[in-house]
Amino acid sequence: MADTTAIQSEPQGALARLLYRPPFVGLLAFVIVFVVQALGHTVMIAMENLFGKEYIFQSALALGLVGAVLLFIGMKSQNEVAATWLGFWAGTLLWTGWIEFAFVWSGDYLGVPDLMDPNMPGQIATKAEYLVMMSSVGILFATLAYFTMNKETKCNFFLWFQRNAGMRTGKPNPAHERNFAAITALETIYVVWFFYLLLLFMYDESILGDRHPVTYGVFFINVIWAVYLFQRLMKFWKVTTAIRYGIPTAIISWNLVEIAGRWHLFTEFWEHPQDFGLEMSLIGVGVTIAAVLAVRVPEHQKARLRAEELAGRQPAE
DSSP states (O other), X not given: OXXXXXXXXXXXXXXXXXXXXXXXXXXXXXHHHHHHHHHHHHHHXXXXXXXXXXXXXXXXXXXXXXXXXXXXXHHHOXXXXXHHHHHXXXXXXXXXXXXXXXXXXXXXXXXXXXXXXXXXXXXXXXXXXXXXXXXXXXHHHHHHHHHHHOTTOOOHHHHHHHHHTTOOOSOOOTTOOOOHHHHHHHHHHHHHHHHHHHHHHHXXXXXXXXXXXXXXXXHHHHHHHXXXXXXXXXXXXXXXXXXXXXXXHHHHHHHHHHHHHHTTSSOOGGGOTTTXXXXXXXXXXXXXXXXXXXXXXXXXXXXXXXXXXXXXXXXXX
C-alpha cells in the first residue's frame, strides 16, 4: 500500500519540486508582471476604441472599482499568496482605471495637445495625459519622503537609505501587522508611477531628450540594474517574497522596452490591439492561466522539499 501511494504521488511531487523552487518561483512572478505592463497599454487603447469618448471615463471608473473590490478581498484574505497577487492586480487596475484615466480626463479638459515626434513626422511622441502626469512629481516626492523614513518599512531600497544616510526614525514595532494585499497594491502603483515620471522628465527636450547621451547612459545602467535584480530574483524560495521583489524587477526591466520603443527600434504591437488582436488575446489568456496557477502555489515549500530530498538520499532499509 505504501509503495502504491508513493507511485501515485510521484508526478505531483515531481511537479512541486520543479515549480515551487528557484528559479521558477521568481520567474513566474517576473513574467506575469512584465507582460502585464504591456497589457496595461493594450487595455487603455482597447477601452478607448470600444467605448469611445462618450463612455470611456465611465468604463475607467468601473475598471478602478474592480481594482478596489480586489483590494478589499485581498486585505481580508488570510492566505498570503492570494493576498499578494490580489494586491498586485488591484494596484494594476486602480492605476489604469482611476489614475491613468484621470490624467486622460485632465488632458482633455485642459486642452493639452499631444507632443509630436520630431524624428517621425505625424507620430505622437508623448500623449497629453503623460504630459499632465508630470505635474504630479511634487506629490511623488512628498510621499517618497514618508516611505523612505517609515520605520515599519521592509523595502530593501528604503532600508538601505535608512542605514546609510542616517534616516532611521526609530525601531520597528514587532507587533506591527503587515497587510500584504495593501502593501503589494501600493508598491505596484508607486513603482509604476515613479518610473513613468523618470522617463517622462528624461524624454523632455528642455531637460535631456530621448537622444541625449545621458539617456543612453541611463539605458545602459538600467540594463545592469535589471540583470542584477533578475539574477537575485531567480534565487528566491518564498513565493510571496518573490512576487513583491518581482514587481520592481519586472518594471525596471520594462523600462528598457519603453526606451527602446521610444527610439523606434521595434513595433510596439501591444499599442495596436486592433492590428494584433489574435496575438494579444493569446498573451492575455496565457497570463490569466499563469496567474491562476500562481495563486495556487503554496506559500513556502523550501523546508518540505529539502526534507524530501534528504529523505530520498537515505539508503533503503
